[in-house]
Amino acid sequence: MSTDLFCEIVSGERPATIVDSDEVSVSFLDTRPVFKGHVLVVPRAHAETLSDLTGVGPFFERVQRMARAVEQGLEAGGTFVAMNNRVSQSVAHLHVHVVPRVKKDGLRGFFWPRTTYASAEEAASYAERIAKALG
Numbered sequence: 001m002s003t004d005l006f007c008e009i010v011s012g013e014r015p016a017t018i019v020d021s022d023e024v025s026v027s028f029l030d031t032r033p034v035f036k037g038h039v040l041v042v043p044r045a046h047a048e049t050l051s052d053l054t055g056v057g058p059f060f061e062r063v064q065r066m067a068r069a070v071e072q073g074l075e076a077g078g079t080f081v082a083m084n085n086r087v088s089q090s091v092a093h094l095h096v097h098v099v100p101r102v103k104k105d106g107l108r109g110f111f112w113p114r115t116t117y118a119s120a121e122e123a124a125s126y127a128e129r130i131a132k133a134l135g
């Protein structure tokens, strides 16, 4: 059994602000978002990298759905969707970043300044807005 941070969130051992969860994936807010509403989508079954992932199609259908919801729910201009494999991968459990973007938001290239939520309530309000857009 692998026991990384994200396996613990998937199993419910570790608290997280969950946005969406089903048999394929679990999506939750990054605690140190690039922009507020930054979601991580992880496969429920442990896989370290994209090469290790089985069920690529169903997983990326969840990523696509989440990217739509982040854009609609947060009224963002668009999204940045990305995955690090091994290099710059902070947790050894595959995770796709879905980051809301607006024009002139200051994000350039791959420099990722991070922010924080003022409170758990503020984080929950972002999660709710995105979850509502998932329908």
Ligand SMILES: [Zn+2]
Pocket: 002, 003, 004, 006, 007, 046, 047, 092, 093
């Ligand atoms: Zn894991």
